[in-house]
Amino acid sequence: MRLPKILLSLAAAALAVPAGAQAATPGVNVVGPAPQALAQALGTGAKTVRMFVRWTDFEPQARGQYPANPQHNAAVDAAILEYDTAIRTLNAAGAKPLFVVTGAPSWANGSNDATVAPSDPEDLAAFLGRFAAHNKAVGSVLGYEVWNEPDENLFWHPAPDAAKYAALLKASYAAIKAADPSATVATGPMTGNDYAWLDQLYAQGAGGSFDVVSVHTDTACSVNGPDFFYREDGRIARYAFLGYRSVHDVMAAHGDGGKPIWMSELGWTTTGGVPSSCQRGMWAGQKASGVTEGDQAAFLTHAYACLANDPYVTQAAWFTLQDDATQSTDELRHYGLLRGDGSAKPSLDAFKAVVAAGGGPAGACGDFDAPRLRVIKPVANQQFVDRLDIQAAAEDGPGGVGLSRIGFTYDGGQKLANFAENLGWDKPVGLTPWYGSSDLALGPHTIEILAIDKNGNAVTQTIPVVKVATLKATLKPTFKLHRFKVHHKRQVVRCHHRVCRLRGMLLRGASAAAGAAPTIGGHVWVQWQYRNNHHKYRRLSGALALASKPFAFRADLKRAGRWRVRVVYQGQAPWKTAKTKFTYFRLK
Numbered sequence: 282m283r284l285p286k287i288l289l290s291l292a293a294a295a296l297a298v299p300a301g302a303q304a305a306t307p308g309v310n311v312v313g314p315a316p317q318a319l320a321q322a323l324g325t326g327a328k329t330v331r332m333f334v335r336w337t338d339f340e341p342q343a344r345g346q347y348p349a350n351p352q353h354n355a356a357v358d359a360a361i362l363e364y365d366t367a368i369r370t371l372n373a374a375g376a377k378p379l380f381v382v383t384g385a386p387s388w389a390n391g392s393n394d395a396t397v398a399p400s401d402p403e404d405l406a407a408f409l410g411r412f413a414a415h416n417k418a419v420g421s422v423l424g425y426e427v428w429n430e431p432d433e434n435l436f437w438h439p440a441p442d443a444a445k446y447a448a449l450l451k452a453s454y455a456a457i458k459a460a461d462p463s464a465t466v467a468t469g470p471m472t473g474n475d476y477a478w479l480d481q482l483y484a485q486g487a488g489g490s491f492d493v494v495s496v497h498t499d500t501a502c503s504v505n506g507p508d509f510f511y512r513e514d515g516r517i518a519r520y521a522f523l524g525y526r527s528v529h530d531v532m533a534a535h536g537d538g539g540k541p542i543w544m545s546e547l548g549w550t551t552t553g554g555v556p557s558s559c560q561r562g563m564w565a566g567q568k569a570s571g572v573t574e575g576d577q578a579a580f581l582t583h584a585y586a587c588l589a590n591d592p593y594v595t596q597a598a599w600f601t602l603q604d605d606a607t608q609s610t611d612e613l614r615h616y617g618l619l620r621g622d623g624s625a626k627p628s629l630d631a632f633k634a635v636v637a638a639g640g641g642p643a644g645a646c647g648d649f650d651a652p653r654l655r656v657i658k659p660v661a662n663q664q665f666v667d668r669l670d671i672q673a674a675a676e677d678g679p680g681g682v683g684l685s686r687i688g689f690t691y692d693g694g695q696k697l698a699n700f701a702e703n704l705g706w707d708k709p710v711g712l713t714p715w716y717g718s719s720d721l722a723l724g725p726h727t728i729e730i731l732a733i734d735k736n737g738n739a740v741t742q743t744i745p746v747v748k749v750a751t752l753k754a755t756l757k758p759t760f761k762l763h764r765f766k767v768h769h770k771r772q773v774v775r776c777h778h779r780v781c782r783l784r785g786m787l788l789r790g791a792s793a794a795a796g797a798a799p800t801i802g803g804h805v806w807v808q809w810q811y812r813n814n815h816h817k818y819r820r821l822s823g824a825l826a827l828a829s830k831p832f833a834f835r836a837d838l839k840r841a842g843r844w845r846v847r848v849v850y851q852g853q854a855p856w857k858t859a860k861t862k863f864t865y866f867r868l869k
Contacts, residue, residue: 304589304640308598314367326636335384377423410456424465432478447485454490470495474524499548501562512737546600578627586644669718672711675732752854803853
């Protein structure tokens with residue numbers, strides 16, 4: 282039942298998005314150019330079919346073995362025929378292949394590990410030049426991705442190296458363009474939206490050696506929808522689906538904002554799984570390995586609706602067509618639109634619908650709106666003598682992801698306080714009073730208030746204040762004394778064995794208009810007075826308490842006879858002095 286609800290919400294959201302957004306062309310990944318896989322891929326309606334090309338399959342023994350194949354290697358001949366047939370089959374159906382070329386033969390890298398890059402970048406470049414020239418004669422190819430995920434150790438051994446990959450990309454680009462100037466050359470797709478890696482490639486001078494930047498968002502154990510994101514260093518994070526926007530920011534910063542992005546792998550695996558079933562990546566053992574089949578279908582539809590908001594994403598190929606039981610972990614075995622037995626998951630119909638709609642309409646995607654912040658205290662240019670109140674409330678409007686924290690700093694970012702727990706809708710938090718304000722020097726200061734939501738969207742306000750030596754007292758506090766129950770009566774003073782107690786608090790009363798009046802500073806003073814033989818009262822006991830908090834006084838009164846007590850507020854600007862009436866009582 283979950284799938285239809287999500288799809289309906291997406292359709293409604295799409296109506297709110299301005300027309301004119303250009304949707305990404307939907308494609309699909311297949312393991313290789315086998316006829317059955319191609320037929321199934323074309324059955325989805327996809328016009329882009331991405332597949333791997335292993336260099337070692339075409340030149341297993343020596344440079345230049347392809348396409349002339351002087352050694353008459355039957356396996357090489359078969360590979361050439363298989364890929365030529367794939368190009369012609371797809372072209373006949375109005376589709377094109379996207380080739381990701383990877384896997385170095387041992388003669389090129391001196392290793393039996395195909396993920397080790399060639400020692401000489403020109404070896405791969407020469408093959409790619411011949412491959413592009415040959416394919417141009419056969420039919421139409423969408424483009425060439427130079428290696429697969431070179432930014433991660435899984436596909437580049439012994440470890441990712443931006444300088445070495447940049448050299449490989451530059452040589453390969455030049456060779457492909459020399460062979461076929463119309464060919465489209467893409468960077469090796471990055472694991473996640475690895476904008477930091479892309480920045481390194483620019484630093485290595487590779488900016489003029491690609492037409493497209495490729496990214497992969499089918500990262501390990503992704504269980505959040507495409508609209509979920511978080512931030513790293515102020516950017517949408519690498520492993521968030523929407524992190525392709527951070528990639529585009531890097532491109533634009535280097536003058537390549539007009540170049541497209543290809544999301545050559547996107548997908549969610551349908552393992553479902555218990556919360557600890559993830560086996561790969563930084564969250565291994567800490568979260569589920571995948572989602573339900575219904576969620577996969579819903580996320581697919583939503584992902585293409587997200588991409589349609591950003592016309593620079595021009596291709597988006599689902600990973601993958603069919604579940605693959607030969608993969609090393611359960612997560613990797615269930616990314617398909619089809620189950621391993623060839624039966625359709627709900628995502629197949631969802632994908633067909635997206636293809637039929639040309640990528641689908643743009644839809645609302647991600648909460649990028651900052652919370653609304655309401656500063657309660659202090660008010661702008663407020664003067665204070667001793668302690669200052671700081672208090673604010675925030676709300677993350679309808680559809681928001683919720684508040685992460687409300688923070689206070691002073692004088693340009695000096696740490697004051699953060700509140701991250703029990704944040705409610707427009708619920709005030711703060712320090713009333715902020716005791717540290719008594720240590721501030723006389724003169725102007727600033728209080729900075731930050732509200733940030735769980736997506737990292739933030740809003741700040743800066744409030745100027747002034748600490749002064751004196752301030753006219755204009756506000757009048759009132760006392761509220763507690764009444765104890767004594768012998769079925771309510772009394773202000775309760776005594777037992779001549780130990781007497783009095784409790785109460787100071788209120789801001791009518792002075793606290795809209796709750797904006799400052800905390801009452803200073804102290805209250807209790808006066809316990811005894812009537813002597815001359816019928817005059819003299820003070821025998823007293824104590825101080827903070828005026829900003831409820832007070833509780835206790836006195837051990839040794840004398841029997843008549844007593845009286847009152848509480849006096851000594852006053853602190855802007856609060857005037859105040860006192861209670863005397864309460865009279867007798868001790869035996």
